[in-house]
Amino acid sequence: DVVMTQTPPSLSVAIGQSVSISCKSSQSLVYSDGKTYLHWLLQSPGRSPKRLIYQVSNLGSGVPDRFSGTGSQKDFTLKISRVEAEDLGVYYCAQTTHFPYTFGAGTKLELK
């Protein structure tokens, strides 16, 4: 299985601060069609996960442009500019290039 390693496991931030979360995969996530199926999701407290970014850098519908995704092959980053209170929760990276699909262990974003 593809192992997704997220760092850091947790982040304590002040409102308005910018943060980055890293996700590294044990294999390249480039599919045979040339696309990279690495995604980011946010699970707010008590809620189901919600798609933020798909295929490395594409913002999901309704997601503010404070969120951005970069990376390639095996190394990816989610950046949140100017954190707001609604951004708190657990962030997961996930890959849907290789079976079985796998998720990172999560990064918990908390208020300082």
Added chain:
Amino acid sequence: EVKLLESGGGLVQPGGSMRLSCAASGFTFTDFYMNWIRQPAGKAPEWLGFIRNKANGYTTEYNPSVKGRFTISRDNTQNMLYLQMNTLRAEDTATYYCARNLPGFWGQGVMVTVSS
């Protein structure tokens, strides 16, 4: 508005069976791959499998961790997705989600507890 509503969870004894349902609305059901994912309390999600859309013959893929015990099916006349779970173990205890086209839209989840 896209909606996914899971049902059928609860308490089941080890070795027992349970069928989860997911009612879909607000989109053309047959156009989409549909997934089941589970999440033990305080842990990361685990993808269980999916059933493809009409264009891809409604075939299925499973995580080896559940292949042979879990079966995904769909009723396209009722816009329903199902997860049949057999020979349940304590480690199957989790919140179970249906989701459209990972990482797409997720339902609110249903809890399954396997315990005697």
